[in-house]
Amino acid sequence: MEYSSKLIENAVTEISRLPGIGKKTAMRLALYLLKQKESVSDDLAGAITALRKNIKYCSLCHNISDTEICSICNGKRRDKSLICVVEDIPDVLAIENTSQYNGLYHVLGGVISPIQGIGPDELKIDSLINRILNSHAEEKVKEVIMALPATMEGDTTSFYISRKLNEHQIKVSTIARGIPIGGELEFTDEVTLGRSILTRVKYSPD
Amino acid sequence: MEYSSKLIENAVTEISRLPGIGKKTAMRLALYLLKQKESVSDDLAGAITALRKNIKYCSLCHNISDTEICSICNGKRRDKSLICVVEDIPDVLAIENTSQYNGLYHVLGGVISPIQGIGPDELKIDSLINRILNSHAEEKVKEVIMALPATMEGDTTSFYISRKLNEHQIKVSTIARGIPIGGELEFTDEVTLGRSILTRVKYSPD
Structure with missing residues (x-):
């Protein structure tokens, strides 16, 4: 594409x-930004720069944080005897949004x-191991x-970590795997359905 | 959503x-930006701020431009006896990309x-009218x-402008309307197909 302005070309490239x-x-x-007030672009640019420049990672759980220790690890009402191990930062958000978990995390x-x-x-x-051994x-x-x-990678990682932890x-x-809530059996893939039969649990209606 | 960092919350909002x-x-x-070098965020933020702050609009055709008169209006090889009227800036880019048009534009x-x-x-x-009357x-x-x-709006605008221009x-x-190149008749909507029969043109294979 040929642009009539270097400024727009540069913005599009970035x-x-x-x-x-x-x-x-x-x-x-x-073009949307061009049609908005100048403050919209300024706020966007400012937020991006500040994010990358000032972000910290919690020295305990490695989640993003504004402080040395994040608000979850420092939370007074958090159950510190529980650690939930996740792959990456969005997973913490996903679990927090369920409001079903009150322990700590490890990213x-x-x-x-x-x-x-x-x-x-x-x-x-x-x-993770050090953090657990240092807890008292x-x-x-x-x-x-x-x-x-x-996934295979997730399972491998779970296996590796569990073996390390068993030593101590x-x-x-591990979080339960099976057919999702609201899921129809006929549309569930065979592997999930097969495993959900093998790993069946005691029926307990709530 | 609750974020563990004000910085990320702010960036996500913006x-x-x-x-x-x-x-x-x-x-x-x-999160992608966080995983890249700091220069990636800085370049992005810089390009956005510079775009909104320094952009100019060509005083003749109202296309975006880095200069008072854009490179198309100032182009030496452009046919200045032709003006193509478009709705907005991306349309100029779309027509330029066809390499089939060598005149000027009016946004x-x-x-x-x-x-x-x-x-x-x-x-x-x-x-547009002034520009045409002032040309010599x-x-x-x-x-x-x-x-x-x-669309109806587009047609109304064309009609309004053509009436104004007829006075002078x-x-x-107007650009041709009909079935797109590569289009199958059976999948073309009735209005397009009907009009393409009414506005049929002399067969001239090239």
Whole structure:
């Protein structure tokens, strides 16, 4: 494409570097910004710069945070004997949104994937073990919940971590897998359905 | 959603103000930026601010431009006796990309739409008439091509402008409408197909 302005060309190039945004969408976004007040662009640009420049990661759970220790790890009402291990930051948000969990988190920053060259050392696994071993008194970690993706990589990572934790007699659990709530049996894939029969649980209506 | 960081919350809010981008996509984009070098965010923020702050609109055709008169209006190889009237800036890009047109443009900034309260005075129609009347010598405008959307609003605008131009004996044409190249007759809507029969042209294979 040939643009009649270097400014728009530059903006389109930068915006289209974002994942999932092509040149046409970038152009649409740039033209949208042009039609808004100048403060809209300024606020957007400011928020992006500030985010990248000032963001911190919690030194305990590696979630994004504005402080050295994040608000969840520092939360007074949080059950500090529970740690939920997740792949990445959006997973923390997803679980928080359920309002069903009141423990702490640990963000691994990925899962073990030999194909992508990600081994245990690239992830925050040692940091998880140390964190658990260093916990004491009321904050002693009693259970670790694996909430990793239901893929081969996720399963491998869960297996690796659980073996490490078994050495230290920590209870390890994993989030339930089965047919989703509201799911029809006939539309559930065979693997999920098969596993949901094998891993059936005691019927307990609530 | 509750975020563990004000910085990310702020960035997500600002990014999700863009059209077609929801909170989830905004979060994905923000996390992507966090994983890139700081220069990626800085370049993006810089390009956005510079675009909105420094953009100019060509005083002749109202296309975006870095200069008072845009590169198309100033182009030495452009046929200045031809003006193509379009609704908005992306249309100029779309026509330029065909490499089939060598004249000038005129960006109306919209089309007449009583429902949206857009009348002729909100558009750059007077500016088009003045521009044509002020042209002279070799740059005298001889033909105006209406390249407006094939909607009722587009048709109304074309009609309004053509009537104005007829007063000044300027030739007015409109881009052809019919079945798209590669289009199958059975999948073409009835209105397009019906009009393409009524407005049939002499067969001239090239």
